Each structure stands twice: as structure tokens, then as C-alpha cells.
Amino acid sequence: MRPDGTLPSRVIDLNRCYAHHSAADVLKHALTDPQVGRTALVSSFGAESVVLLHMVAVANPATPILFLDTEMLFPETLDYQQSVAERLGLTDVRIIRPDPEEAAVRDPQGLLHRTDTDACCALRKTAPLHEALKGFDAWITGRKRYQGGRRTDLEFFEAELRVRIKINPLTHWAPGDVQEYMLNNRLPRHPLVAQGYPSIGCAPCTSKVAKGEDPRAGRWRGSEKEECGIHFVNGKVVRGPLPAPVEEPQKEDIMATEDTVIVTDTGFGPEDWAHGFATPNTLPATAGAALAVDLSPDADLSVLDGRLESIDMIRIDFPSFSDGRGFTLARRLRLKGFHGRLRAKGHVIADQYAMARRSGFDEVEIAAELARRQTEDQWLARANWKAHDYQARLRA
């Protein structure tokens, strides 16, 4: 049975309905509630995964379990996966692996994680997961509010992008709850926990955590990266690739689930740049990986001299729509020969779309709030920016 109603309204209703339920109750109901639909549990079989696996096994052991084998995992994890699945009697564990052709092209030596962790996560986690989740209406995660960062206001149910519900039964759990649950239910532990790994991902990007450190401090240690890219908290993708939409998107859903909207000549779309943004001061020394640069309106463009060829995207900030410096910066970048993507970001209004396009921008990134106020039709009204253009006539 397929759920009815738009995704954001279903999520609001579900959160209201299950507001005061326990984690196990939420999970049990989610697996049977027609408003949730076809549901899978995505599990890394990591340090704490066994809790949700156990809850699912109790509720319905035939629930599909998606296990992401990135082919970079610890051997201990692979062993642990098999033993836990057997012990809990899970009948539908599906092992998800990266597309071998993609991996051969993009990471032939298996060393991509050294130069570009985001790209590696995209190849080995996000894209395969995205592929595997096709055909599901919802998936279950183990994220919790106390983990902090972008998770502090996590609800039981979230609208992810515009295609799927994400269920977080453990969101309200306190730090001790997991241990207590495992103890009470005599669940097997991941062998690496005892060796000092409270959070376990892929072997190259997981290190031990010292006493007193954040349990997730060992993930992608030494980089700013916090999320692998399969999680979009409150719909916000800050790091990590975003899967392409599974179904034809419903535009109102974009605004309900995304913090930002990308405007092009064809209207509204989601963020599709998955590789983060550097600043002129943090440009990597060597070219190679996908590279995007954020510029402020007072940026000195000469710092990019000689680098423009290696930059895929430049994003120029508009702190206020009445500050027109960005238009001149865009034009100058084009005059300097920049051929990559050029994006205006911030307070740009629909009435400025034609100006942005004529100045050399390809697209505009606006806040969802602005997109709700100035609807897609108001932007599309200026998609005819090539018409009535005095300057183009004069420059011919």
C-alpha cells in the first residue's frame, strides 16, 4: 500500500502522532504504518548498530536490512555483520557495494580517500545507497540528538529531499541508553569497540579515540568532515554528495525539505554540488579533485589568477540584493576566461535573475524562505533574459 498525502505533510502528521512514544514503539509502528510505506533499515554493523537491528528483528525479522560494504571496511566489521545477522534471525540482509565500473574509473587504486574523502564517500556510500533505496518509501537510521552538530533538533520522522522519509527511532536517547539496551538484551558487541573505536566507519578514515574525546572524533580525523554524505539533517546537505531525484520532484517539497534552492532557466532544483566549497585562502595546492570556491563581494580576483582553469565552480555571495558588486565580479571572471559554473548565492531577488544571467552567472542559490515568497513562476518570468538585451546588441 502506498502512502497518500505530500511528503512534508505526512512527516508532520507522523511526528505529531508518535511524539511521546518510545524508540521501540516508533520502530514497530513505522514498520506497519501505511503512512510510512515500504521501509528498510540501513546499517553499518558498527559499534551501536546492533540496537536497531535487534529492535527490527523483534518487530519483523523479514525487514530489509541494507548493509553498505564500502570495500574499505575493517575485516572485523564483515565478520560481525555475519554473526549478528545469524544470531538475530534477520532474513533479508542485502549487501550493497559500489558500482565496480565506477570504482575502477574513479578510484582504480583504492586511494581516493587520501585526496578527496568527499568523493570517496560519494563513490562508496552515497551513490550505492541511493541506488539501493530506490523502491523504498522510508529508511531507518540510528542518529541521535545528543550526537550534536547538525543533529541537535532531529525528529523521529524527517522528509529527506523530497522522495523519502527518514526514521530516527533513537533520536531522543541519552548517551547511556545504548549501552543499557545492549546490556539488558545481551547483544554482541563490535570487536573493535574494546580496542578503542567507539564509532566505526571505513578502515582508512577511522582512528581510535582517546578518553574524554568525542566518540565520533575518530571519524575523518584531521578534516572538517563530520558526515559521510548519506545523512541530510533537516534536509540540509552541507557536505557530501546528494543523490539525483528518484522520482520527478515535486517543487513544493524542495522548499519543505531543503534549506536552499538552486534556480536555473528551468526553474527550481535541489543542490547538486557534492564536493564542498573552498575559500581563496584554503585552495588546495594541487589541482585534480572537484573544486569549488566561495567568493565574498569584496574579493580580490587576482588571487585566482592562474587557478581559474582548475576551478569547477565559483560561488559569489550576495549579502544584500541591493549590493551589486557580485554582478561586476561575475562579469570580470568571465572576461578573465573562467568557463566553469558561476553561481550567485544569497539575497538575490527574482527581478535580478536576468541581470545575474547576463553578467555571466549560470544559476542562483537562494534560501527556501525566499523561494516560498518569490515562487518559481516569478523566476521563470525572467528566464527570457536573452530577450530585450541592449548590451548584447551593442557588443556584437
Next chain:
Amino acid sequence: MYHYTEFDEAFVRERVAQFRAQVERRIDGSLTEDEFRPLRLMNGLYLQLHAYMLRVAIPYGTLNSRQMRQLALIADRWDKGYGHFTTRQNIQYNWPKLQDVPDMLDALADVGMHAIQTSGNTIRNVTADHFAGAAGDEIADPRPVAELIRQWSTDHPEFQFLPRKFKIAVTGSPNDRAVTKAHDIGLRMVRNEVGVGGFEVIVGGGLGRTPMIGEVIRDFLPQEDLLPYLEAIVSVYNLLGRRDNKYKARIKITVSETGIEEFRARVEDQFEQLRGEFGGADQELLARIEQSFAAPEFRTATFENFNAARLANPAFRAFTDTNLASHRAEGYCIVTVSLKAHGATPGDATSDQMRVLADLAETYGHDELRISHEQNVILPHVHKSDLPKVYATLREAGLATANVGLISDIIACPGMDYCALATARSIPIAQEIATRFDELKLEHEIGPLKIKISGCINACGHHHVGHIGILGLDRAGVENYQITLGGDHTETAVIGERAGPGFPADEIVPAIERLVGAYLENREDAGETFLAAYRRLGPDPFKAALYPEKETADAA
């Protein structure tokens, strides 16, 4: 005259449709008031003291009889039956309703006019010598270039949200009637030593609260480099101009803070990048525009009746003494119609007067009219034999005031009677001065004298460059008028000097009278103008006349 091409026509129609939608989107909340504000401003719509004000562009001050009649119709249908011609060759309607404005813009589009970029932080309506194409002293007609700049600057995607407004003026004559040195960019058409036409480019002039005379950034710019050079200047300004303080945001501050040398270096650098972007289409277009400004076919005829009328009618003689300028064609003259009747609001014209002027232009003036920055209307091509008839018609319409260039031909901003920014009234002061000197019958005796009045520090009335400038301020809730002396708006531009403490409203007219008395007493002969006498004598005798008590006190 330039007539809209299909492209221009389609552009203004599209723009009206956009504005219509913007008004609706403001009402339905899609646009916040902050967002709507610059959009309405760039379409000429201000919010004034009492109501909205629509400022319509009259590019380079040129219009034909059909356009003038449409301005009259708009005044009747959507306003109170009159319009106000401004110091930037625009016309303002002071009482439109917001919901009528799109219809007014459509009515303008019907005759090839618009209100685009008459306000806002954009490149404003381009102004030019109001005698262009007629003056005897002209090197070249500046209007084709002004039209080219109009097209280039219209909806320029980079320059709709500049740090501040941006004004460009062009003159084709060495006698600068376009005040080019008080503009953000002033262009003087010149010829180099081998006779090739180009421009002297002046940048960073302006009046306002920090008056500055512009500096030459390029002494000779070949004609074909004009657009890339302008684009380079405005581009440098767009990035460099201050956005933290609106009173320091004009390019004059940018140039003075950056230094002309550094500013020039940045412009030249950017110019090199932009030069190749213009592949010659602009020059082809300019050539087509020039054809549309070809001089009318002037006729050859005798004009004994003109001389006879001068002998027979002293009023006609006075009018022809003051209100005519020399024309390049034999037997023709340029007629300035004063909108400064003694006691009237400077620059105002009723719809009936507009229609009379349109009829005169159509019958006797090769269908051309001009608006001057001195807020008068000009019939640029009138044959002298037609002047007695033209004069009779003007007289009937109350338009034959013989005071052009004289003390009552006053530039005044709208002041506190209309403007939300004003700190004092301007129009009533202008009216009182004009009425007083008319009573004294001294006007023609005094000769050329430019009084310019601004009702606030923003200086829309150009008081800094008046021979006598009057600036109305608010001193603790009381209007107070400061006097500046010795300003000059021509090619020898000078910012006037402040004479001393200001005067309350009821003492300003007597103060001007004393000032003029000092001039008449001290001038060498009737041929020495007020400005010449001031330059020879310095401010002392004038200050002494302005502040007699003070001098007595000092002496005692």
C-alpha cells in the same frame, strides 16, 4: 530626432509589463517593501512628502510635439493638470496614484518615452547641451552619443545596483551648457590635433553635500572607445565605491579617496579587458542614430518683419534681447521659453502651456522641443520671420516672460513644498525674489545673473554653481538660508564660497537686494557681469553689503 526602433518599443513594453507585475507582487507580499523600493525607483517612481512622484525621462532633453502633447495628456488624466520640468531635463508628476502608474508608463511608451532609471542607484537619464544641433558654437551634436549611452546604460545588468546614483552629461560645444564638470562622468566632445573626433572624459564631479569639480581622467578618448571606457569606469566604481555610508558613496568620493592616478590606472586596466568585447556593432548603431539626428532642412527667407516688430514693440524687443540665442543657420534663432514667470513656480508648466508649445514646435519649429537643465523649454529652430507670431502666441499663454539668464530666471528644486528630503522651502523664495526685482524694474539693468536655490544639502537646485547660491537649511526647526557667492556652472566651473551666517526666510530677499546693490555700485560698467565683478573684487564688498551691522560693530 531619434525614433524608437522595434527593439526599443518592445523593450519599453516589456518593462512596463514587468513593473505592472512588480506592483502586484508588492501587494501580494512576494516583494518586501525594501525589495520593491529600488525597483520602483529604477522605474522613476518616488515616494514624496504627500504622494508618489513619477519622474519621466526626456533623454538629452529632446522631444517632439507629439511627445509634448502626451505629457500634457498624462498631466490631465492622471495628475493635476501640470508637470514640473527638472534640472536634469526630466518632467515630474507630483500627484499620481500607485495603481495608475503602469498605465502612465504605457501612455509614455505610446510616444517612445519612459521613466526608466530616472531614479535609484543606477545610471540616470543622460543629459546634454539643450542647444544641441542648433548652437552656432558646436563642434558636433552630442545627442547621438547621448542616445548611444542611453541604450548602453538601460537595464545594464552590472549597473542596476551601484553604490549610489550615477549621472552622465555630454556637451558638443566648448561653451559648456551641460555642467559636465559637476557630473559623475562629463564628456566633452573634442577634436585632437589631427582633427579626429573624440572625448575629454571628466570624472568625479558633483554637487550635493560635498561639491567637487570633476577631474580629467582621459584628455582624449577616441569615439569608438567610448562604451568600453564608460563600462570600465562604472565597473571600477561599482567594486570600489563605498557602500557603508550613502553620503560617501558617490564616485567623487571614490576618486578623491583613491586618488585620480590610482583610479585612472584601474580604469585603464579594465578598459584593456573590455575593449575587445565591442566588435563594432556600437559604432554601426551610432552611425544610424546620427542619421536620425540629421539637421532639418532650414529655409532661406528674409526677416524684415522681425526687425520691424523689434522697433515697433518694446516688449517684443525685450523678449528677443534676452530669450534668443544664436543659431548655426542663417536667419534662424534658438528661442528659450521661460518657465519662470515672476511669482510662478520655476519649471512648472500647465497642460495647456505644454500644448501651446507643442503647436508652436510643430508649426514654426521643425517639430522639435528641448528642456534645459535651467528648467526652461526651448524651441531650437525658429526662423526669425516667424518670431512675431511665436511671441504673440507665447504671450497669450503666459509664456513670454523676458527673463532668460536674468535674476528672476532662477533654478529652484521643489523644496519642502513637495520633497521628503527638503529642510526648507525653495519655490516661495524664488517667487519672492522674482516678484521683488520685477517691482524694482532693475532686472535688465542688472544683466546676466544666475541665482540657484536648493532646499537641502543635496543641492538639486545646483546652488553651489550659482553666481548667487541659496541653500535652505533647518536650524532648530526654523528655515535658514545660507548664501554662496561666485559659483559658475560652465566650462570655467567653480564652486561658490559661503558668504557667512544664514538668513531667516523673511530676511533673504532684502539680503539679495543688498548684494545686487553692491554689485551695481561697484561694477566698472554695464558690461561687467555680476560674476566678472565678483572675480575682480573678491568677496569683501559683497560680504560687507550682506552683513552691514557686523561691519558697524567691528568698526566701533
